[in-house]
Amino acid sequence: MPLPPTDPNAVFLNIPYDEEFHRLYLAYIVGLHVLGFTPRIASGIPGGERRLDRVIALIQSCRYSIHDLSRVELSPAPPATPRFNMPLELGMTVTWAKLHPKRHTWFLWESMPMRLQKSMSDLDGTDPYIHSGTAEGVLSQLRNAFVRDGAAPIQRMIECYRLVESNVERILDEAGTRNIYSASVFRELCFVSLDAASSAGDELQP
Amino acid sequence: MPRSVHITAPIDPLETRIKQLRIPKARQKQLRAMMDEARARMAREEQVRLEERIVPEEKPQNASAAD
Numbered sequence: 509m510p511l512p513p514t515d516p517n518a519v520f521l522n523i524p525y526d527e528e529f530h531r532l533y534l535a536y537i538v539g540l541h542v543l544g545f546t547p548r549i550a551s552g553i554p555g556g557e558r559r560l561d562r563v564i565a566l567i568q569s570c571r572y573s574i575h576d577l578s579r580v581e582l583s584p585a586p587p588a589t590p591r592f593n594m595p596l597e598l599g600m601t602v603t604w605a606k607l608h609p610k611r612h613t614w615f616l617w618e619s620m621p622m623r624l625q626k627s628m629s630d631l632d633g634t635d636p637y638i639h640s641g642t643a644e645g646v647l648s649q650l651r652n653a654f655v656r657d658g659a660a661p662i663q664r665m666i667e668c669y670r671l672v673e674s675n676v677e678r679i680l681d682e683a684g685t686r687n688i689y690s691a692s693v694f695r696e697l698c699f700v701s702l703d704a705a706s707s708a709g710d711e712l713q714p
Numbered sequence: 715m716p717r718s719v720h721i722t723a724p725i726d727p728l729e730t731r732i733k734q735l736r737i738p739k740a741r742q743k744q745l746r747a748m749m750d751e752a753r754a755r756m757a758r759e760e761q762v763r764l765e766e767r768i769v770p771e772e773k774p775q776n777a778s779a780a781d
Contacts, residue, residue: 634716635716698735
């Protein structure tokens with residue numbers, strides 16, 4: 509069976525879909541667009557297939573993936589439950605990359621240094637990027653992880669982020685939803701991020 | 715230190731990236747207008763901030779000139 513095609517600029521985002529993560533989610537979307545990448549999330553593709561199949565297809569289609577394991581706390585809503593989706597998707601990605609190292613590279617992200625050694629000791633020897641739970645942290649660490657000649661300076665990335673952030677409420681209102689992770693809102697956030705990125709400087713153009 | 719990757723793949727043209735999003739043209743226009751409004755608003759706010767920063771510095775000079 510032939511391997512599925514890989515988009516060299518696509519980045520699969522394995523993140524928690526919760527309210528506390530909105531700002532960081534937005535920072536990932538804006539930052540990746542400014543750096544010339546295309547972020548992809550599980551909710552950003554049409555439904556119909558089983559979720560796990562969609563996730564596997566997504567991982568296979570992306571050259572890179574970011575696994576943000578900063579939410580290891582139990583969910584506040586009863587029953588208090590740990591999140592296992594992200595470690596599961598990380599495990600699938602690690603396997604895929606192990607089988608096809610030239611097709612996929614994965615990165616770990618955390619908000620606190622050293623915590624990963626405790627939460628997932630099997631990954632000892634893999635240093636995560638630490639974003640400290642801030643949008644600025646995500647943006648600067650994206651720039652450190654993905655080194656691209658002529659990349660926009662961090663200040664410009666922050667300006668793009670603020671510009672997009674100022675429109676989030678309006679986009680949600682006009683979409684008639686409060687779910688920032690919905691497929692239609694994700695697409696529009698990508699569009700405005702591209703618009704912000706394209707006006708942020710010549711270095712962002714191909 | 716976490717590893718980093720040096721990206722050599724060319725960035726897709728802007729039009730291609732926009733097309734992949736499959737957003738109707740009319741909605742694209744609305745979103746662009748929204749972003750232009752936000753840019754104008756942020757530029758105005760920046761101007762106000764700059765002016766507020768300049769005014770306190772100028773005041774003592776004016777005061778001493780008046781003396």
